[in-house]
Amino acid sequence: MGVLRNMAEVQARRRQERGRARIDQIxxxxxxxxxELGYEGTTTNAIAARAGMSPGSLYQFFANKDDIARAMAERYADELAHLDSVAVVPEGEDLGAAVRAALEPIVAFNLQHPGFKALFARTDMPAAMRDAVAPVHQRMEARVAALVSALIPGLDGAGVSTTTTVVLHMVRGLMPAITAAASDGSRATLARELERSLTAYLQAVAAEVPAR
Structure with a gap:
């Protein structure tokens, strides 16, 4: 009985590993x-073909495209949680340097994950898609809010919320151009322009906070 139980456990683990590998493929x-095609232009059949499986095999793991997007968003959110974030900015820290330090890993993350911008860097997101990608948006919002609070400690809750919204839209607006740049030099130039814009905006916000 013990041998049979061990064999069954080994087989179950192998099935789980194969299932995880198939999910990773999808x-x-x-x-x-x-x-390449955008969210609307992508079909589950196209995803299945690219993954080297039949649509029926794909449907064993995901019910539809929104389900796939949700799983991607949850994975992205988990990976974003491991990025270094600015929780505390030492007194006298240069704001531009802090923005650069926070922005660089986000640019790298977008380059490493080509599907990320399709789920994050757009302002015309359909309602169904907004629900699917909520985890990654919540993670990004929390990350930026923490940065804003650290850089502008006197900013009240409403101010943090507004500033976070503006920063997120600025990043979403330019990130597709950064990741699609034809050369490393062009990408670096665009990243510097985004950094400069964010720094100038945050400095303007900080200047309006009443001194304590």
């Missing part, structure tokens, strides 16, 4: 498809 294929 999510990688979806990321590429979303990047």
């Amino acid at each position: 999510l990688a294929a979806a990321a590429t498809s979303f990047d």
Whole structure:
């Protein structure tokens, strides 16, 4: 009985590993498809074909495209949680340097995850898609809010919320151009322009906070 139980456990683990590998295949294929075709232009059939499986096999793991997007967003949110974030900014820290330190890993993350901008860097998101990608948006919002609070400690809750919204839209607006840049030099130039814009905006906000 013990041998049979051990064999059953080994087989179950192997099935789980195969299932995880198939899910990884599907999510990688979806990321590429979303990047190349856009969210609306991507179909589950296209994702299945790119993943090297039949649509029926894909449906064993995901019910539809929104379900795939939700799984991608949850994975992105988990990975974003491991990025270094600015929780406390030492007194006298240069704001521009702090913005650069926070922005660089976000640019790198977008470059490493081609499907990310299809789920994050757009302002005309359909309602169904907003629900699917809520985890990654919540993670990004929390990350930026923490940065704003650290850089402008006198800013009240409403101010943090407004400033966070503006910063997120600025990043969303330019990030697609940064990731699509034809050369490393062009990408670096655009990243510096985003950094400069964010720094100038945050400095203007900080200047309006009443001194304590």
